[in-house]
Each structure stands twice: as C-alpha cells, then as structure tokens.
Amino acid sequence: MGDTNLDVSRLTIREAGDLLASGACSAVDLTDALLRRIQDVDSNIHAYVSLDADFALQQARAADEARAQGKSGPLLGIPIGVKDLLNVAGQPCTCSSHILEGYTAPYDATVIARLREAGAVFVGRTNMDEFAMGSSTENSAYMVTRNPVDLERVPGGSSGGSAAALAAGEAIATLGTDTGGSIRQPAAFCGCVGLKPTYGRVSRYGLTAFASSLDQIGPMTHTVEDAAILLQAMAGLDTMDSTTLDVPVPDYRAALQHDLKGMRLGLPKEYFVDGMDDAVRASILQAVDTCRALGAEIVDVSLPHTEYSIAVYYIIATAEASANLARFDGVRYGRRVSPGNDPVEMYGATREAGFGAEVKRRIILGTYVLSSGYYDAYYLRAQKVRRLILQDFENAFATCDALLAPATPTPAFRVGENTGDPLKMYLSDVFTATANLAGICAMSVPSFSTSEGLPVGLQILGPALGETQILRVGHAFEQRKKAVA
Amino acid sequence: MGDAEQAKASGLDVAYVAHLARLHLRDDEIALFQGQMEQIVHYVEQIGKLDVDGVAPLSHTVSVSNVWREDEPRPGIDHGKVMDNAPEQRDGLIAVPKIVE
Structure with missing residues (x-):
C-alpha cells in the first residue's frame, strides 16, 4: 500500500x-x-x-x-x-x-x-x-x-x-x-x-x-x-x-484558454427579473464583469418566451414520463404487488406501492395532458411553444457565442421549505428548463458565493454543439475567480 | 379565458386519470392531488395566451429519421440475468396472473 x-x-x-x-x-x-x-x-x-x-x-x-x-x-x-x-x-x-x-x-x-x-x-x-x-x-x-x-x-x-x-x-x-x-x-x-x-x-x-x-x-x-x-x-x-x-x-x-478575447456573450434580460434573489443577481453581475475583464464583449439579448418555459416543460416532461414509466408494472422486474389473481389489479397495486407522491403526480399530469379532448390544448400547444423557445435561442446565438445567466433564482433553499407546494418547487427550474426544451448545451460553474457563504451558479449557455465555447468561458472565468480569491 | 380555464381545470378528475394510468390511489391521496393538480394545471394553461397559429410543433430538437445500423448478429442481454430480475418465474419464463380465462 x-x-x-x-x-x-x-x-x-x-x-x-x-x-x-x-x-x-x-x-x-x-x-x-x-x-x-x-x-x-x-x-x-x-x-x-x-x-x-x-x-x-x-x-x-x-x-x-x-x-x-x-x-x-x-x-x-x-x-x-x-x-x-x-x-x-x-x-x-x-x-x-x-x-x-x-x-x-x-x-x-x-x-x-x-x-x-x-x-x-x-x-x-x-x-x-x-x-x-x-x-x-x-x-x-x-x-x-x-x-x-x-x-x-x-x-x-x-x-x-x-x-x-x-x-x-x-x-x-x-x-x-x-x-x-x-x-x-x-x-x-x-x-x-x-x-x-x-x-x-x-x-x-x-x-x-x-x-x-x-x-x-x-x-x-x-x-x-x-x-x-x-x-x-x-x-x-x-x-x-x-x-x-x-x-x-x-x-x-x-x-480551454485563459481569456475570452473576441467572444461575444449575451445577457438575456428575462433571466434577470424582479423577484430573483438579490445575492444571486449581485453574484452573476460580478461574474459578468469578470468575463468582460477577460476580454469578452457583453451584449444584451432577449429570449421573450422564457416565461412560458416551466409550463411547457411540465406538460412535455410529464407526458413523456407517463409513457416511459408505464414499463414499471410489476411484470418483468422490480417490485410486484399482486393482491388478487388479476393482472390489471397487479399493475395498479404495484404502482401504488412502488411510486412516491411526486412520481404519481407527474404520471397523472402527463396522462391528463395526453388524454382525449385535452391533447390539443396542452401537449400539442406546448410543442408549438417549445419551437418558439428554440427560435428565441437561435436568434440569440446568431449574434452571440454564448449566454450568461444565473443557474437558479435563489441559492439552496431549506430542507422541507418547498415540499408542501409542488408548483413552487417546479418554479425553481425556471432558468434551466429552457436549455432542455431547445436541446442546447449549458453548464453551471461556481460564481461568487453569497455573504452567508452559499454557492451561486453562473450558467453559461451555448448553441447546439457549442460545448467548446461554454467550456472556454467556464474555464477562463474559473481561473480568474481563483486568481482573485 | 378565465372561465374556460376554470372549466378545463375542473375537467381534471384525478381518480379517473389515475385509472387510465393503471395507478391505484388511496382516498387521501386523491383528495390531496386533486387540489395540487388543479393548481398546476391552472399554471400550465398560461400557454393558452400565446398565438401559435402557423407554428409547427417541435417534438424533438434532433431532426432524424430512419436511422439504420448494420444488420449484424450480436449477443443480446443474457437470458439468465434478465430472469434474475423477474418477480416470479416458471420454467424459464416470467409468470404473471392469468390474463384470459
């Protein structure tokens, strides 16, 4: 040894x-x-x-x-x-x-x-x-x-x-x-x-x-x-x-390089909204200044459909989940609960015993938005708004190499703080779900901590297959932050 | 829109949708979820405000179709390992409650 x-x-x-x-x-x-x-x-x-x-x-x-x-x-x-x-x-x-x-x-x-x-x-x-x-x-x-x-x-x-x-x-x-x-x-x-x-x-x-x-x-x-x-x-x-x-x-x-000379970085105004935590805002703006000092040109951009992203996300994600999780029925693997001698009873009882409350809620929401009579109003409409969200990013990346934004609206919340309010919990994804809907790449890198010492994430978003750009920005920022700390 | 929203939200019958999803729920879960789900459905209905006429739905950000790979035989997942995960088995087959009388 x-x-x-x-x-x-x-x-x-x-x-x-x-x-x-x-x-x-x-x-x-x-x-x-x-x-x-x-x-x-x-x-x-x-x-x-x-x-x-x-x-x-x-x-x-x-x-x-x-x-x-x-x-x-x-x-x-x-x-x-x-x-x-x-x-x-x-x-x-x-x-x-x-x-x-x-x-x-x-x-x-x-x-x-x-x-x-x-x-x-x-x-x-x-x-x-x-x-x-x-x-x-x-x-x-x-x-x-x-x-x-x-x-x-x-x-x-x-x-x-x-x-x-x-x-x-x-x-x-x-x-x-x-x-x-x-x-x-x-x-x-x-x-x-x-x-x-x-x-x-x-x-x-x-x-x-x-x-x-x-x-x-x-x-x-x-x-x-x-x-x-x-x-x-x-x-x-x-x-x-x-x-x-x-x-x-x-x-x-x-x-990975040590400066950002020649890069254009966009600040999407919809990610710096009223109600976001002051310490997060201050941290991200300091990170933006750091990127500017590293040679990046900072420009304002707009992603106008951001406010719809959580609604679109929770329709599309739960719809897909309701289909994907149908495989957990007690037949081939995992737990089986089979009270009577009936297969349909077995599916229902297995899923009742096997899934927790949040999974059940999402299966129900996903089943609902796909169900007859509601599909067009929810799922199909959400897919259309999803395209508008993608187009927002395509427009922004036509003029920028990457975007800078907070990863989350607040630092870490307390255990138990949001468990009774599923919708409030969902809203904590407001700055991240957009990248999944648009299929683009994005990274969170530690920004300057709050005065209480809580971490804050600088989110760097890049176009599809733009991993090299976001890694370059993240590395240069990280190295400079380390040098001044 | 307000009235229509309410009408739609009240169209969510948790007990019925859970049945569609083959998901048994206890009565207290149904009562809890009904209120929570109506709040969530009300929230997601904000997408109704947007004009999406002429916008093509986006199901996938990667536009691929007919992806082929070479049709070459290769080993699948080991049968024994799959059967090890089966909740109940008989004669090398997964056993389930009788489906047809």
Whole structure:
C-alpha cells in the first residue's frame, strides 16, 4: 500500500491522474482513500444510496494492472460516482424508487461502457429524486441528501447526491442527468461544475428514461477541465441510441484558454427579473464583469418566451414520463404487488406501492395532458411553444457565442421549505428548463458565493454543439475567480 | 379565458386519470392531488395566451429519421440475468396472473 494519508477531498481528475501517472499512488490507494472518506462523512450527507467497496477495489486493481502493462489515459484508475438511474452491469439501479428494489442491472449504459473502457472505477450509486423527478433530492424513497455547505439546506436535484458527494469531498467526479436542470441546479446549490451536453451529444442508452426528448447525461466535477475530460470520454455517436449525433467530437481540453478575447456573450434580460434573489443577481453581475475583464464583449439579448418555459416543460416532461414509466408494472422486474389473481389489479397495486407522491403526480399530469379532448390544448400547444423557445435561442446565438445567466433564482433553499407546494418547487427550474426544451448545451460553474457563504451558479449557455465555447468561458472565468480569491 | 380555464381545470378528475394510468390511489391521496393538480394545471394553461397559429410543433430538437445500423448478429442481454430480475418465474419464463380465462 502506498500513501495512506492521501487527501482525496478536493482532488480533481487531473490531479489524481497526475498522481497515478507518476506512481505517487495507485488506483487501489485512491479508491481505498475515497471509500474511507465516504465512510467518515456520508452518515451526515447521505450522498450515496449504495456502495460496493469490493467491486470498486476490484476495478481499481484491474486499472493498476492495466497501467503496469502500459495502458494510460486521463480516467485510468479514477473513481467515479454514478447517479442511481444509470445501468452499471451487476450493480443495483433503483432510481431511488421502491419500485426497483432488488433490481440488478443486466447491462452497462453506453456511458458506463465507455468510462469502463477508459479505466474508470465505479465506487457507488448517488442518491437522487425518485426517477429524477424533483429539484431537492427530498423525493428519494430512501434518504434525504443534505447540502454539505449547510446541512439544513437541500443539495438541489434531481442529481443531488452527485453534487453533494463532490461538495463533501467524497467523490472526485460524478455523473448526473439533466432533464430540466437536474445537473446544473444541484451543481449551483453545492458549488461544483455541472454540464448538460447538447441533446444527442451523449448516448442515453442505459439511462432509465424520464423524458426522452429532454434527458441528457453529463459530468459533475470540481473543475471545468475535469468536466471536459469526462465529457470527452462519453460523447459521440452510439448505434444503440438513434438520437445521438453523427458529428465528430472535438478536443474539449484544447478549447480551454485563459481569456475570452473576441467572444461575444449575451445577457438575456428575462433571466434577470424582479423577484430573483438579490445575492444571486449581485453574484452573476460580478461574474459578468469578470468575463468582460477577460476580454469578452457583453451584449444584451432577449429570449421573450422564457416565461412560458416551466409550463411547457411540465406538460412535455410529464407526458413523456407517463409513457416511459408505464414499463414499471410489476411484470418483468422490480417490485410486484399482486393482491388478487388479476393482472390489471397487479399493475395498479404495484404502482401504488412502488411510486412516491411526486412520481404519481407527474404520471397523472402527463396522462391528463395526453388524454382525449385535452391533447390539443396542452401537449400539442406546448410543442408549438417549445419551437418558439428554440427560435428565441437561435436568434440569440446568431449574434452571440454564448449566454450568461444565473443557474437558479435563489441559492439552496431549506430542507422541507418547498415540499408542501409542488408548483413552487417546479418554479425553481425556471432558468434551466429552457436549455432542455431547445436541446442546447449549458453548464453551471461556481460564481461568487453569497455573504452567508452559499454557492451561486453562473450558467453559461451555448448553441447546439457549442460545448467548446461554454467550456472556454467556464474555464477562463474559473481561473480568474481563483486568481482573485 | 378565465372561465374556460376554470372549466378545463375542473375537467381534471384525478381518480379517473389515475385509472387510465393503471395507478391505484388511496382516498387521501386523491383528495390531496386533486387540489395540487388543479393548481398546476391552472399554471400550465398560461400557454393558452400565446398565438401559435402557423407554428409547427417541435417534438424533438434532433431532426432524424430512419436511422439504420448494420444488420449484424450480436449477443443480446443474457437470458439468465434478465430472469434474475423477474418477480416470479416458471420454467424459464416470467409468470404473471392469468390474463384470459
């Protein structure tokens, strides 16, 4: 064994990769140190819904052997936390739902297969809102994850476990999924980096579907450079997902530069509205000034249909969810409750016992907006407004390389603050759902914290396949912020 | 619009829609959800204010059709691993309550 005092709590993929490459530590050392860190802190945070130390160490040993045989790469031997709705062969995948209790993934999601090939080590499964439905991780059937910055506050959601694990220093990098902000909002609340790729950039095969036209898998990391490294390994065409784009994957790390000279960044006025938190506004405006000082030209833009985005999002997302979640009926996997000897009774009873309140609400809303007599007024009309939202972005990106905005209207709210009011909880996605509806890429990068020390997320939005632009802006901002801090 | 909105919102019968979704609900859940869902439906109805005449619906931001891959045989998911997840099985098949008398 190597260094047993290895501090993994703020270690980045890049730094860990350097330690492994130089032989300063082995992947087993790293994984072991991380598992000990999790054991020390996770009883207060509840970031992980399940851990498999033996499986992790076995992968770490394989990574060390591969390195000894000459293999290298930025992810070889790097431990990664995985949101509990991505299939990792042989591991549980509960989606933080009782309905998938006892389920063992029979195959790898494409992103998992690619990261496995790159030598990553899967340490555990991070907690989430049940089936990714929520903005606080309070909808998990198993545990409430706490925000490591302030344990009385939520980590955001639905990828709250992935964000909290980073903030608590119990992950080097994690995977999240983002349907309406579920990577960016928890990244903003916990002070880490979270990137939602362009729709179709990363394969969704093996992701338990919530809303298929909106879902994307993305990296959650300590730094923008790490997000670039992780995205690089996951992105690209996959014959198992017909919506992946047949477009070459650029070298994301090569896009990282230290200034923003020659870039035009837009400020969408609809994202700086009355009622937003003053500390968030001040933080984002300071971030905008920083980008200007880095050489960017800042221009005002308008995305006039932003106010409709939550309404459109909750119609389209729940409609797709009501269809996707029909597969959980007690027949083939997961829980089965079968009181009588009748299959229809079995479906209803299984779903009653297996799903939590928020999932039930969304299935009902989605079924309703698709039902006969209401389809045109809700679902079809929402699809039309969705196009108007896309056109808003196309117009803005005709004159700008990227947009700057807050990721969320407020910093992390308190545990229990919004659980009684579903609509209020939905409105916390107001600045993030637009990117999913338009299929564009967007990232949350830690901005200046509030006077209370709460993190604020600077959201950088780019056009479809504009990951290089948003990574460049995020990296330059992050480096300058670090230099002045 | 106000009256029409109310009429539509009251068209949401949680118990009936839950039946369509094959989802049993307890009476207290139906009562709780009915109020919450009416509030949410009322909120999403704001999209009715917009003029969308002539706007083509957008179902997907990636406009793809007829994506083909080579028709080559390859192994599927292992049968045993799939059966390990079945709540009930008999003779290598998933067992369910009798559907047809």
